[in-house]
Structure formats: C-alpha cells, structure tokens
Amino acid sequence: MKRPSIAALACGLFLSAHPSAILSAHPATAPASAATMPRFVRQDNGRFSLMVDGKPYFILAAQLHNSSAWPKRLDDAWQAVEALHANTVEAPIYWEQFEPRPGKFDTTNIDALIAKARATDKRLVLLWFGTWKNGQMQYAPEWIKTDPATYRRQRNAHGKPMDDLSTFAPANLRADSTAFAALMAHLRKVDGTRHTVILVQVENEPGTFGTVRDHDPAADAAFDGQVPDAVLRRVKHAPGTWREVFGPNAEEMFNAWATARYINAVAEAGKRVYPLPMYVNCWLRYKDKKYPGMDYPSGGATYNVFDVWRSVSPAIDFVGTDLYTTDEAEFRKVVGQYDRPDNPAWISETGFDPKTAKLLYYILAHGGIGFSIFGIDNPPSKTQTETIAAHARNYKLLGSIDTRIAEALAQKRLQAAVETPGQPRQTLDFGDWKVTLEFGPPAWGTTPAIIPNSPDMDGRAFVIRTDAQHFLVSGTDVRVSFQRTAKDRKHGQLLRVEEGGYHDGAWQADRWLNGDEVDYGINFHKESRLIRVKVGAY
DSSP: OOOOOOHHHHHHHHHHHOOOHHHHOOOSSSOOOTTSSOEEEEOOOOOEEEEEEEEEEEEEEEOOOOTSSEEEHHHHHHHHHEEEEEESSEEEEHHHHSSSSTTTTOHHHHHHHHHHHHHTTOOOEEEEEEEEETTTTSSSSSHHHHHHTSSSEEEEEOOOOOOOOOOOOOOHHHHHHHHHHHHHHOOOHHHHOOOOEEEEEEEEEEEEEEEEHSSOOOHHHHSSSBBHHHHHHHHOOSBOOOOOOHGGHHHHHHHHHHHHHHHHHHHHHHHHHHHOEEEEEEEOOOOTTBBBTBBBBBBBBOOOGHHHHHHOTOOEEEEEEEEEOHHEEEEEEEHHHOTTTTTTOOEEOOOOSGGGGTHHHHHHHTOSSEEEEOOOOSSSSSHHHHHHHHHHHHHHHHHHHHHHHHHHHHOOOEEEEEOOOOOOOEEEEOOOEEEEESSSOOOSSSOOOOOOOOOOOHHHHEEEEEEESEEEEEEESSSEEEEEESSSOHHHHHHEEEEEEEEETEEEEEEEEGGGBBBTEEOSSSSEEEEEEEEEEE
C-alpha cells in the first residue's frame, strides 16, 4: 500500500485540526489565473525567471533587520526602502509571533507588511523564521522551546541536546508544517488576487551548529541504514550505507539529506494551500571555511552537498546565496557555484556596504533573478547615508526599467561586466556588433594603449540589445564604444545617441549626444543615466 507523504499528513492534520483553514484556502474571491500567479520558470534557452503578473521580474530588494517587521517599526524602516528605490522588500515572519499558542494564529504583522507594501507600490518576499534561523531554533514559539519531551532537540555525538529541533521528531515537522500552511492559507485569502507577496523563503540559513549531524536515536538508525534511492540517482552511485557511499563526508551528506527532506515537507504543506514560488537561503561554505557544524551550519544547501540537498527537495524552487563578501574573486566564485543548469544566480542577502553595490552587475552578467541587501534600516549616520547612496544609484536606474531588464535577461539580450583588477578593458559580443568597455580612460580624448583601472575600482556596465539597430546602455566609471564586426565589408556608424528614459512605457529622449560626447566613446561617471544607441552600416 502506498503511504501518504509526511507533507500530506501534515497538511491533512492542519486542515482537520483547524476547519477554518478550509475557508481560508478557498476564499470567496477566486484567486487569479495560473497565468498571473507568481511562478518560477525555466525558459527554453536555459535561463530562469521569476514571473510576476505574467512577465519576468528582476528583484531589487531591501531586507529589513531581523526585528524590524513589526507594525510600529515599519514607518521608520521604510524610509530606507524608499531611499534605496527598491522594488521589493524582504521581511521576516516570526513563528513565535504568528503562533503564540498552539493553533492560534496572529496575522497582525503579516497584514501590516502587506498594507505597507501596497501603499508604497512594493512587492514582498516573506522570510519564514520557523524551525531554523541562522542554524538555530531562535524563533520557535515558547510552547515548543519549553517542551523538549514532545519537540525533541538534535543531539551531538555525546548525547547532549543542541539548540536545534530534530528533523527526526514527527511532532517538530507537524508543528512547523501546520504553522506554515496556516501562513500560506492567510496569504491566499488576503493576497490571492493582488500578489503583493511574490516569493517565500522557507526557513532561514538552516542546518546544525555544534555537531555535524543529529544523534537522536532515530537519526542514528537512519544513518546506519541505506542511502535513499533519490540520493543515489542524483549522485550516480551504487547502493550502500552512508559511510559506504560518502566515506569521510558521510555525516555532512546525511545531515543535508535530513534537513532538505524536512524543509521540503514544510514547503509542500504550504504549496498545497497556496503554491507561491519558494526558495531556501544558505549560510555558505566559503572564505576558506571547511568545517561543517563549526564554520557554517551542517545541513544547509552548501555547494559541496548541493546534489544531495536537491535530490529530496522538489517543492523548493531554487536556492539563494547569503553572500557577505566584498572580495570580488570570492564573490565571483560563489556566484559561479550556484549559477547552474538547475539553479539561478540569486543573492538572497549581501552586506549593507558601498563596496557591494557594483557586485549587483555580476548577477546581471550571470542572467540572475535578483539581488537583496540585508539590514538597510539603520540609525542615521554618515555610513548609512553613503551606503544608501551607493546602492540607490543602481536601484533607481535599474528599477526604472526593471521589467525590460528581466525580459532581456530571460531572452539573453543583456550582457554586463564589472571592473576587475588588471583588466581595465573588456568586450561584450553581440554577434554583428561588439561593445568595448574601458574602465580607466581619461575623461575625454584618445584612450592610451595601456590604461590603469579607475581610481576607486567602481566600474560596471550593462548593455541591452533591444532590436537589430538599438541598444540600451548604462554604467559607472566606464567608457563604452561600439564596433561593427559583421563580415559583409560594411562600415558601422552611430546614427543617434540619446540620453533619456521610459515614460508610460515609451522611450523619451531628454537630449541627443554628439560631438565631444561620443567622439571617443560614451563616458559614464558616477551619475545614473540611461543611453539609447542607434547603429547602422554603410
């Protein structure tokens, strides 16, 4: 007899224990059609898109501090959101606040977030702080924390209980799944036709600190057993025990499987009620860190366990990276690890630092789905002002054409580059045209054969091909020039260069550029401006 999945049991228990949820799951106002429901899709060309209102959407997000998603804090926090020109806000939903008593759900915070986002024309990404927050159970309700007999803790190799809920305790999974399903039922009821909430993060930086794997008796029994078939198929390995299949890495692989299986069941319970796109963020294994359970939470979707993790998490649409570094080589390395045929480039968190501003362009270069800055609502200070200004230059410009950005990424019509030490000149290939980017030339005049990098290494640029003759271009600290490369013996020329923007969906030129402004290429400095270039041949 086929047994029902854990997620199905959790959802069934939730609906039977809370009949009102059935009404929430089927509100009087019918939900929007599948065509306009937010969706995560893989395009025919291999690119991924988050679809919002039926169109690709590029996330330019501001993430609130952990304790800022309270109604009385939102007005202050939102000042930084507006100053950044973010199109999306990431905000936590706290399990302990949402379910202060078993089965009693308080939607005050969620409703305040949705109202604030709608009033300011923002979209929301909700972060479920449930079983995990930063590798711990900090946001579990008090009634769970004070009842370890029912809601068992993970244990280390010496039998000591840890500050993590065991993934092998059915009561833990049932409680989290029930609460998460209630959250999704409420979202469907209040937002099922508006789609203010476009994406949900399930848990936060999951995994275990203090031990590589759980030593709960049920966990020990599973570890001594056979590796599940789903894992073996993904890693292409013959059957065996965890030790036989993974050797010295067996305990971390096992904890990744256990964590992913648990989170997938929570996500399934939510998707059965309201199937918004869902992702998991990851505390990374990077910066030369290598010890699971010490340097980073063991069990998260780190690159070394990614295939094991994804083998049992189909309800999770993709994995995000919490990438806190200003070292460009490290940033590029991690983006490359997660930009895969089965996963998009997505910065779920990065540091609130002026130096991370240009790194957004690496996500454009990888055809990613978005970028989020953590902890944007800080007390007034010089650092706060400078950091907001650095990121706002990106967000204001990109936000003014975010739909065009997303569509161009989905169709592989956008290319981008970031200034790299020792590489002040880069080229973007558009087939019959190439675009040369120079990051250290003089303000005007001929570029010398050997040029230094720009003084503060802040250069970046993107180019979108809108049709056979037109390109959209912008950047910072860069000179952009066009050369025709088609093999038809015709010469390329700039027919018109316009500075302007889009108004009511149509391009509007503020001025035409010529002469000094284009003789040696188009120069971009610190200001945010958008240029449309029309090219031709003779």
